[in-house]
Amino acid sequence: MSSPPGRTRHVAFTVVTVVVVGGNGLLTLLGVLTPGQALTATLAVEIPLVLLTVALTWRAVLRLRRETGSTWRRALGAHAATDPFLHAARSEFRLFRSLWLWIRGRRDGVSASVAGFDYAGGTMVIPVAFIAVSLLEAVVVHLLVPWQWLRVVLLVLTVYGVVFLLGLLASRSVHPHLVSETRLTLRYGAEPVAVIPLSAIVSVSENRRYSHTYPACDDDRLYIAGADGTNLDVVLAAPCRVVLPGMGSRAKRTRTVRTVSLHVADPVRLAELLTPART
Known part of the structure; x- marks a missing residue:
């Protein structure tokens, strides 16, 4: 089966970037190029690729908009689902954006008529540990690496990695589950x-399950678990389509389920809001 054009282009551009950056870095370490020359050579290749x-x-977005008659935002979203660069x-x-909302103390989608239910408790340990290790690594690299330019590059990468992990933490805190009047x-x-x-909700019950500690599907049951499993079961009257999260658009999986087991910080209150729907 042939790869989509967007994915083939992504692979080709990635290979070119790795070869250029790796080659220029090796030539710099061997003394053939100065850091300035290596940077210039890299930008000479990367800027045209970006453009x-x-x-x-x-x-591609313009073609989608013409073919479907959708808005710019919908066309961009549809293209992002298949294009690896745009999806990333x-x-x-x-x-x-999640980090910015976290700093401002805001939660996405929560309002006077829409309740939010947190689920991030217990999932922060590993990312926080990675952040601590990254900061320690930055100090060690600064002391051990003799080249100033390489210390700067590694410091920039470390800072970016820490910001990325903070954004990951923030995304789970500022995007809670939502309950409105209808859904x-x-x-x-x-x-x-x-x-x-x-x-569509038939019943809601508190029930502790330890089958999974990450989003997964078993048969017709969806698990949106925390570090210690799930604590609430929601039974549906009809099958519901769900999309399991993953790394990249290709990793996402669509399933149909009849039951949802999830972890929330306040299962009692969520059950109270969902129970009247079945009566």
């Missing part, structure tokens, strides 16, 4: 997992 990517993306850029934008919206970070009409 070409922008041009191809613009053409959108994912990073969502992380930085239950389940999320995992910035990614929506399912939208369930309240009228």
Whole structure:
């Protein structure tokens, strides 16, 4: 089976970037190029690739908009679902937006008529540990690496990695599950997992399950678990379509389920809001 053009282009551009950056870095370490010359040579290749990517993306979105008659935002979203570059850029934008909301003390989608239910408790340990290790690594690298330019590059990469992890933490805190007057919206970070009409809910019960500690599906049951499993079961009257989150658009999986098991910080209150729907 042949790869989509967008994915083939992504692989080709990635290979070119790795070869150029790796080759220039090796030549710099061998003393053939100065750091300035290596940077100039890298930018001479990367800037045209970026401009070409922008041009191809613009053409694809414009074609989708003409073919479907959709808005710019919908056409861009549809293209982002298949284009690896655009999907990665959108994912990073969502992380930085989550970090900004976290700093401001805001939660996405929560209002006077829409209740939010947190699920991030217990999922922060590993990312926080990575942040601590990254900061320690930055200090060690600064002391051990003799080349100033390499210390600067590694410091920039470390800072970016820490900001990325902070954005990941923030995305789970500022994107809670939502309950409005008509529907239950389940999320995992910035990614929506399912939208369930309240009228489709048959029963809600507190029940501790330890089958999974990450989003998964078993048969017709969806698990949106925390570090210690799930604590609430929601049974539906009809099958519901869900999208399991993953790394990149290709990793996402669509399933149909009849039951949802999830972890929330306040299962009692969520059950109270969802129970009237079945009566």
